[in-house]
Amino acid sequence: MKAEVVVIGAGVIGVLTTAALLEKGISNIVVVEKNYPGSGGSFRCATGIRASFTSREHVEVMKRAIELWPILSSKYGIKYSRDGYLWVLTREQDVEFFKKVVEFQNSRGVPTRVIGPSEVQELVPTMRTEKIIAAVHDPLAGKADCFEAVLNPLRDLRKQGVSILSRTQANKLIVEDNTVKGVHTDKGVINADQVLVAAGGGSRKLLKTIGIDLPIRDLPKHVMVTETFKPFIKPLIIDWSTSSYILQLLHGNFYIGADIPEQYDVEASNKIEFLRKAARVWTDYFPWLKEVYILRYWTGFYDMTPDHHPIIGPIKEVEGLYVAAGFSGHGFMMAPAVAEALAEYITGGKPVVKEFENLNYERFVRGDVIKEIAVFG
Numbered sequence: 001m002k003a004e005v006v007v008i009g010a011g012v013i014g015v016l017t018t019a020a021l022l023e024k025g026i027s028n029i030v031v032v033e034k035n036y037p038g039s040g041g042s043f044r045c046a047t048g049i050r051a052s053f054t055s056r057e058h059v060e061v062m063k064r065a066i067e068l069w070p071i072l073s074s075k076y077g078i079k080y081s082r083d084g085y086l087w088v089l090t091r092e093q094d095v096e097f098f099k100k101v102v103e104f105q106n107s108r109g110v111p112t113r114v115i116g117p118s119e120v121q122e123l124v125p126t127m128r129t130e131k132i133i134a135a136v137h138d139p140l141a142g143k144a145d146c147f148e149a150v151l152n153p154l155r156d157l158r159k160q161g162v163s164i165l166s167r168t169q170a171n172k173l174i175v176e177d178n179t180v181k182g183v184h185t186d187k188g189v190i191n192a193d194q195v196l197v198a199a200g201g202g203s204r205k206l207l208k209t210i211g212i213d214l215p216i217r218d219l220p221k222h223v224m225v226t227e228t229f230k231p232f233i234k235p236l237i238i239d240w241s242t243s244s245y246i247l248q249l250l251h252g253n254f255y256i257g258a259d260i261p262e263q264y265d266v267e268a269s270n271k272i273e274f275l276r277k278a279a280r281v282w283t284d285y286f287p288w289l290k291e292v293y294i295l296r297y298w299t300g301f302y303d304m305t306p307d308h309h310p311i312i313g314p315i316k317e318v319e320g321l322y323v324a325a326g327f328s329g330h331g332f333m334m335a336p337a338v339a340e341a342l343a344e345y346i347t348g349g350k351p352v353v354k355e356f357e358n359l360n361y362e363r364f365v366r367g368d369v370i371k372e373i374a375v376f377g
């Protein structure tokens with residue numbers, strides 16, 4: 001089998017990049033997926049989208065993503081809504097910290113604001129606000145349907161002749177004379193002029209087959225969803241002091257996440273401790289949640305890098321090889337901008353957002369990691 005481009009991984013990054021490549025006139029593309037499309041982080045995620053970050057790189061990349069989400073939404077029929085984010089603060093020291101964060105975000109055009117409990121009450125009428133001192137509101141933030149964001153473009157790709165090989169695992173990259181030549185899979189060799197590794201946490205193992213050690217580690221994250229309701233909570237709400245969050249997904253379920261002590265690179269398993277914490281925090285804010293049934297609990301992984309920013313772009317040592325991994329819990333929201341940037345790189349151009357150039361793998365080789373005004377989220 002021979003392709004112009006092989007994309008390894010059919011998560012939101014691999015699928016949207018393939019769609020962006022097709023738009024640029026590359027049609028001989030093979031997508032290799034070891035399980036089924038979306039089965040990695042993409043179908044487990046909270047679907048949150050925001051530009052309210054604390055590094056120039058994250059803010060600029062996410063601002064571009066927020067411009068692109070409505071375009072993708074109407075092109076592929078993906079539910080997307082700018083319902084905002086709310087960080088609720090219950091400790092004085094956090095309010096001071098967030099004032100600095102908001103100042104930085106406003107200076108880069110992100111319209112976050114510090115608001116009081118009465119405004120929180122207006123935004124979320126069913127929430128108890130007695131404990132809240134202040135909150136940060138990001139009105140530009142939102143959410144999208146993660147299933148539609150993968151499956152709808154995928155349908156289009158298939159119609160346009162892209163080969164999507166599910167249940168096919170990439171085992172080893174083929175490199176000769178510092179140039180990528182293809183990939184060994186468990187179903188045979190695929191020769192290719194260019195290869196994109198967008199395999200989430202699996203990217204590290206693949207790059208190791210050619211001696212490149214991506215600094216990515218998998219961190220388990222726990223979430224649960226309830227039965228579905230008509231829409232009535234708009235923003236994604238983060239309780240800063242307990243590192244937990246709740247949102248109503250666009251298909252109606254409440255989706256609740258909460259951090260509990262975890263270790264990197266372990267087999268993820270469900271823990272009663274998570275259910276206890278998530279229930280305690282959110283039934284306190286929303287007593288009516290006690291009446292709501294939990295449907296499912298799952299774990300997923302954040303593919304974490306040391307500076308919590310992704311690794312995106314060409315691998316300089318190997319001609320024709322590109323990587324997009326290490327999204328550290330934010331790959332869904334930035335996917336449209338990442339796809340656009342990768343399609344530029346792969347067709348010989350430069351990304352529209354120049355900050356992408358700071359997100360290359362070489363920053364770790366140089367020891368020049370991304371700086372944040374505060375470590376955040």
Ligand SMILES: Cc1cc2nc3c(=O)[nH]c(=O)nc-3n(C[C@H](O)[C@H](O)[C@H](O)COP(=O)(O)OP(=O)(O)OC[C@H]3O[C@@H](n4cnc5c(N)ncnc54)[C@H](O)[C@@H]3O)c2cc1C
Pocket residue numbers: 008009010011012013014032033034035036037038039040041042043044045046047048049168169170171198199200201202203206221222223257299300301302324325327328329330331332333334
């Ligand atoms: C609980 C949770 C909540 C999250 N919430 C958010 C959020 O609110 N907003 C946000 O932006 N992000 C969020 N994320 C992160 C987000 O889900 C990921 O960053 C994003 O989905 C990454 O997309 P991806 O395509 O890079 O990876 P994935 O979706 O993981 O896709 C990679 C694919 O590669 C395949 N693969 C791996 N190895 C191989 C191989 N050797 N050969 C072939 N295929 C292979 C996998 O099977 C997988 O399907 C969350 C993640 C979790 C776990």
